[in-house]
Amino acid sequence: MLEKKHEMIRKLAREFAEAELAPRAAEVDETGVYSDEALALIRKSKFHAVTIPKKYGGCGGDYRSAAIVVEEFSRKCATSATPLMPNSLSGAPLMYFGNEQQKQKYLRGMAEGTMIGAFGITEPGAGSDTAAITTTADKDGDYYILNGRKCFITNGPICDFITVFAKTDVNARGVSGISAFIVESGWEGFSRGKIEDKLGIRGSKTCDIIMENVRVPKENLLGREGEGFKICMATLDSGRITVASQGLGIAQGALDEAIKYTKERIQFGKPISKLQNTQFEIAEMSTKVECGRLLVYQAAWMKDMGQNITTKAAMAKYYCGDLCNDIAYRSLQLHGGYGFMKDYPIERIYRDARIVSIYEGTSEIQKVVIAGNILGK
Amino acid sequence: MELKNYKNVWVFAEQRAGVITPVVLELLGEGRRLADEIGVKLCAILLGENIASLTDTLIEYGADIVYTADSPLLKNYTTEGYAKVISDVINEYMPEIVLYGATNIGRDLAPRIAARISVGLTADCTKLEIDPEDKKLMQTRPAFGGNLMATIICPDTRPQMSTVRPGVMQKNQPEKGKNGQIVKLQVALADKDIRTIVREIVKSKKELVSLTDADVIVSGGRGLGNPEGFELLKKLADAMGGVVGASRAAVDSGWIDHSHQVGQTGTTVKPKIYVACGISGAIQHLAGMQTSDLIIAINKNERAPIFDVADYGLVGDLYEYIPLLIAAFEAEKTPA
Amino acid sequence: MKILVCAKQVPNTNEVKIDPVKGTLIREGVESILNPDDANALEAALTIKDHIEGTTVTVISMGPPQAKEMLNECLAMGADNAVLLSDRAFGGADTWATSNTIAAALRKIGDYDIIFAGRQAIDGDTAQVGPQIAERLDIPQITYVQDIKLDGHKVVVQRQLEDGYEVIEAQMPVMLTCIKELNNPRYMTVEGIYDAYASEIPVWGLTDLPLDETKVGLKASPTKVFRSFTPAPKGKGVVWKGSPRELTGKLWEELKEKHII
Numbered sequence: 001m002l003e004k005k006h007e008m009i010r011k012l013a014r015e016f017a018e019a020e021l022a023p024r025a026a027e028v029d030e031t032g033v034y035s036d037e038a039l040a041l042i043r044k045s046k047f048h049a050v051t052i053p054k055k056y057g058g059c060g061g062d063y064r065s066a067a068i069v070v071e072e073f074s075r076k077c078a079t080s081a082t083p084l085m086p087n088s089l090s091g092a093p094l095m096y097f098g099n100e101q102q103k104q105k106y107l108r109g110m111a112e113g114t115m116i117g118a119f120g121i122t123e124p125g126a127g128s129d130t131a132a133i134t135t136t137a138d139k140d141g142d143y144y145i146l147n148g149r150k151c152f153i154t155n156g157p158i159c160d161f162i163t164v165f166a167k168t169d170v171n172a173r174g175v176s177g178i179s180a181f182i183v184e185s186g187w188e189g190f191s192r193g194k195i196e197d198k199l200g201i202r203g204s205k206t207c208d209i210i211m212e213n214v215r216v217p218k219e220n221l222l223g224r225e226g227e228g229f230k231i232c233m234a235t236l237d238s239g240r241i242t243v244a245s246q247g248l249g250i251a252q253g254a255l256d257e258a259i260k261y262t263k264e265r266i267q268f269g270k271p272i273s274k275l276q277n278t279q280f281e282i283a284e285m286s287t288k289v290e291c292g293r294l295l296v297y298q299a300a301w302m303k304d305m306g307q308n309i310t311t312k313a314a315m316a317k318y319y320c321g322d323l324c325n326d327i328a329y330r331s332l333q334l335h336g337g338y339g340f341m342k343d344y345p346i347e348r349i350y351r352d353a354r355i356v357s358i359y360e361g362t363s364e365i366q367k368v369v370i371a372g373n374i375l376g377k
Numbered sequence: 378m379e380l381k382n383y384k385n386v387w388v389f390a391e392q393r394a395g396v397i398t399p400v401v402l403e404l405l406g407e408g409r410r411l412a413d414e415i416g417v418k419l420c421a422i423l424l425g426e427n428i429a430s431l432t433d434t435l436i437e438y439g440a441d442i443v444y445t446a447d448s449p450l451l452k453n454y455t456t457e458g459y460a461k462v463i464s465d466v467i468n469e470y471m472p473e474i475v476l477y478g479a480t481n482i483g484r485d486l487a488p489r490i491a492a493r494i495s496v497g498l499t500a501d502c503t504k505l506e507i508d509p510e511d512k513k514l515m516q517t518r519p520a521f522g523g524n525l526m527a528t529i530i531c532p533d534t535r536p537q538m539s540t541v542r543p544g545v546m547q548k549n550q551p552e553k554g555k556n557g558q559i560v561k562l563q564v565a566l567a568d569k570d571i572r573t574i575v576r577e578i579v580k581s582k583k584e585l586v587s588l589t590d591a592d593v594i595v596s597g598g599r600g601l602g603n604p605e606g607f608e609l610l611k612k613l614a615d616a617m618g619g620v621v622g623a624s625r626a627a628v629d630s631g632w633i634d635h636s637h638q639v640g641q642t643g644t645t646v647k648p649k650i651y652v653a654c655g656i657s658g659a660i661q662h663l664a665g666m667q668t669s670d671l672i673i674a675i676n677k678n679e680r681a682p683i684f685d686v687a688d689y690g691l692v693g694d695l696y697e698y699i700p701l702l703i704a705a706f707e708a709e710k711t712p713a
Numbered sequence: 714m715k716i717l718v719c720a721k722q723v724p725n726t727n728e729v730k731i732d733p734v735k736g737t738l739i740r741e742g743v744e745s746i747l748n749p750d751d752a753n754a755l756e757a758a759l760t761i762k763d764h765i766e767g768t769t770v771t772v773i774s775m776g777p778p779q780a781k782e783m784l785n786e787c788l789a790m791g792a793d794n795a796v797l798l799s800d801r802a803f804g805g806a807d808t809w810a811t812s813n814t815i816a817a818a819l820r821k822i823g824d825y826d827i828i829f830a831g832r833q834a835i836d837g838d839t840a841q842v843g844p845q846i847a848e849r850l851d852i853p854q855i856t857y858v859q860d861i862k863l864d865g866h867k868v869v870v871q872r873q874l875e876d877g878y879e880v881i882e883a884q885m886p887v888m889l890t891c892i893k894e895l896n897n898p899r900y901m902t903v904e905g906i907y908d909a910y911a912s913e914i915p916v917w918g919l920t921d922l923p924l925d926e927t928k929v930g931l932k933a934s935p936t937k938v939f940r941s942f943t944p945a946p947k948g949k950g951v952v953w954k955g956s957p958r959e960l961t962g963k964l965w966e967e968l969k970e971k972h973i974i
Contacts, residue, residue: 012903016900
């Protein structure tokens with residue numbers, strides 16, 4: 001499933017994560033500020049633009065490569081998956097549905113590091129129930145007037161543009177009245193809420209986006225009117241691979257810490273790694289992480305081969321979202337009291353893990369998708 | 378190459394600004410031993426400008442003959458100037474062994490000569506022996522970052538050449554008034570033979586080194602009792618050419634900044650020498666330093682876990698030991 | 714400008730351990746890496762390329778077929794071309810034979826302005842190949858380079874000494890061997906990795922070089938390994954109790970004997 005070039009990418013991402021991300025991870029968590037230096041280096045090596053086509057300044061790479069980068073970064077610092085978003089959530093809508101001008105402007109902007117994108121579907125009244133969004137987009141000549149509020153938007157506080165999903169036809173049934181727009185943050189009427197104070201991935205900035213009569217030129221309609229839901233689902237579909245990879249990386253990081261700690265901690269006259277409970281725990285944790293790994297890379301490979309990945313990607317996301325929480329919990333338990341202290345990385349990993357089973361489609365929604373595909377409608 | 382025709386052990390007498398590099402004296406000590414074992418003479422080859430005054434020292438430390446090449450073009454070391462003169466001299470006088478100090482100069486010069494005269498060169502030798510049967514040189518050196526030792530021979534080429542690091546061989550006691558022969562060489566060098574120009578030589582004090590780069594770390598723990606103890610440790614670190622480290626206990630007590638912390642939640646180090654003063658050796662600290670090449674520990678408690686990893690453990694009061702060590706190291710430092 | 718870089722793939726000797734039972738080197742699981750000093754050499758070349766338009770950087774390595782991975786890494790860092798010198802005949806070479814082989818390849822490529830090499834490789838630790846290549850190509854050499862400035866067709870470099878440095882000038886073509894203080898090697902880019910793996914690295918054997926077989930490999934090497942062995946293990950330490958003055962003296966004696974001082 002993986003070729004020599006993927007091994008080289010893993011080597012690069014791993015070395016980078018160890019040298020540049022791991023030493024900063026605690027500070028990023030504490031201050032909520034992501035290092036500009038690290039960001040510049042990420043962009044220099046183009047980690048953030050793996051899947052963006054070369055034509056728009058990206059690497060023209062595959063999803064296996066993107067998953068590898070996300071996994072290795074998340075292993076050392078879960079927050080570091082956020083700058084990689086152009087590979088998935090912020091890039092996919094444009095890559096799959098953008099026209100040439102839109103791609104040249106916004107995809108290239110992200111690839112070259114001059115723009116930060118965001119993905120705006122969630123609203124206070126519409127989380128898992130995406131069809132319940134109430135943001136409206138009223139046609140007015142050559143413009144659409146957008147009104148509404150999005151919440152929990154990653155990169156909200158710092159984005160230059162956001163792919164917003166709004167109802168162009170409030171009377172349409174179900175999801176067919178939703179359209180997608182590229183909205184620039186500098187436009188009048190666009191404002192941001194306060195930065196959220198989160199449990200985990202605290203270096204990733206999140207806030208509400210408020211749109212009050214924002215005039216969006218019709219050139220910024222993504223795809224066709226009414227295609228919004230399709231765009232949203234297609235984006236989340238591929239984003240599932242990279243967010244699953246984040247969960248996988250977090251789980252591996254937690255497992256690394258457990259292995260390290262249990263070899264050093266001496267109780268009852270020997271390292272606790274010699275106790276059978278510890279051994280069985282590590283064995284179970286390692287096996288589960290391997291399962292997560294196989295799901296992620298199989299889904300990535302299938303996507304690279306052009307196959308339909310809806311079910312597989314949902315399985316990967318559901319599994320790895322729960323996996324990282326499980327492994328983090330067990331790893332912390334193996335650390336005993338020390339795991340509860342901020343001096344040890346597992347404390348942060350445990351908090352970072354919590355979001356993965358929730359965002360980009362909760363584990364429950366993933367199960368709905370999987371069951372829907374297996375049992376049929 | 379008729380091996381039998383090559384005789385004598387030579388030492389390249391490196392000098393900088395009229396001062397003989399200390400390693401040369403060590404090489405003469407070793408060269409004397411090798412020459413005596415083979416039954417031949419020990420010679421020194423000295424290049425520079427106005428270097429006549431240096432020949433006495435070389436003879437006192439063991440040389441039977443000193444070949445001198447005196448020329449303004451040899452005043453400062455240049456690769457091509459020195460390589461040409463020495464290569465020509467080797468071809469003329471045919472020594473069987475030539476030793477060089479593995480200094481920044483020696484490691485620049487020796488390989489160039491070896492390529493020019495097509496002979497084997499072994500770098501950074503830690504041991505030199507003579508094969509009793511055929512009198513050839515057996516050169517032992519570390520490889521793989523010191524994880525492997527190899528004994529090298531040059532069966533078919535002469536001279537056999539080696540570079541040796543400073544501080545490895547022993548110099549002999551100087552024999553004042555010893556007799557020796559001085560041979561003044563004709564220097565056939567022209568400006569065009571030397572294609573590098575030395576514009577400036579700058580002496581600089583090495584800037585503050587980080588824990589991970591340091592060769593020597595002097596570390597303090599709870600046993601210091603107070604922050605002033607670190608001033609004493611700094612003196613020892615300076616005398617040893619190292620930096621100061623600390624255990625978590627000392628950092629948490631506010632006695633020194635976290636950047637000096639060695640251990641699980643500090644920095645992992647692997648210096649040549651680690652001196653642990655008043656550090657008990659909690660596992661979180663050991664994890665950060667136990668692979669150091671040499672560990673010296675000083676602690677009042679003879680059951681302190683640090684003694685399990687120390688090569689030399691001294692049970693006692695560090696405030697009595699440190700001043701003694703400082704005095705010893707400072708006395709040892711030879712002027713630059 | 715045309716810049717050539719000599720690089721070597723080496724085992725990561727920081728990770729190499731000795732088998733306590735057999736006394737041999739454990740090499741399995743030890744990854745092969747781009748020799749650290751050579752990474753500095755490549756970075757120096759790439760930095761010049763960043764600043765001077767039209768500069769090409771070619772990396773040459775002598776090694777077994779798997780050294781191609783290391784060359785891919787160099788390409789992914791930004792080198793334009795790479796060449797692998799690989800042939801059974803080159804095997805077992807000491808520095809004399811190695812420098813012969815590499816010099817022949819560099820001569821074949823020709824027309825170079827600067828040749829960069831690392832000061833030494835972490836497996837051989839000899840620091841001999843760079844100077845020996847320079848001798849064969851009959852070009853000036855400057856070793857232990859910690860700073861480089863270009864001035865037209867001239868290089869002005871700082872050469873590190875034990876207690877300072879020299880400022881040395883030379884006309885190109887010139888061989889410069891680099892140390893870690895020179896720069897911080899850049900990371901590969903993901904795009905670079907994709908490009909590297911999209912092309913084939915040419916391999917030159919003995920017949921591709923203007924060299925005859927008496928000048929390469931084990932047979933041509935003037936130095937021969939008589940035997941190799943692992944150094945004696947450290948052994949348990951000692952713990953002394955007694956008068957500080959006496960014990961300091963005793964410790965001092967031991968450290969002097971072991972040449973630690």
